[in-house]
Amino acid sequence: AQSVAQPEDQVNVAEGNPLTVKCTYSVSGNPYLFWYVQYPNRGLQFLLKYITGDNLVKGSYGFEAEFNKSQTSFHLKKPSALVSDSALYFCAVRPGGYNKLIFGAGTRLAVHP
């Protein structure tokens, strides 16, 4: 079965420290990979995507993500966390040959002052 795993329900980080939110996937073909962020009672906002090319992609608000094909991972990173980064983060994958997105369960990021 095709799936996306976000192994951590919650990640706690001190403001100013680097953050990583993990995502691994198990899908067919060459996937397209996405990260979205959700604030309380709001829709999802697009952060970044990997389609092809450089394995390190940069996105909105200083976030970046690294695609690792051998480890089937697409971890979200930021060098210096802000309290305002606290939100729910979703990894999503479009498997090769499919025209729909498969979402992970989400990881809640809490950045403490």
Place this chain on the structure above:
Amino acid sequence: DGGITQSPKYLFRKEGQNVTLSCEQNLNHDAMYWYRQDPGQGLRLIYYSQIVNDFQKGDIAEGYSVSREKKESFPLTVTSAQKNPTAFYLCASSARRVTDGTEAFFGQGTRLTVV
């Protein structure tokens, strides 16, 4: 402003009633999607539509129905056959099919509660 508008933001339904959630976009996107969000389960696809007058079932279509009579509109009806309808519903759209790598844009969601 361009975007996706979902209405209402909050909706209460009595058991046994059908209810329709509205989703309108002015982004001129071809594809539209409905997702259901439950705590700890991520987003699950209910229905999607690639073009007007065509739509496909997603992973959890039972108890739901949709129509796509206009490019900008993709309403979702939650029928009385849906056994556990209380959830947060998200509508999304994309410029082309997701197969092209285009990201999806989301509305602000409708929280449906069965009372």
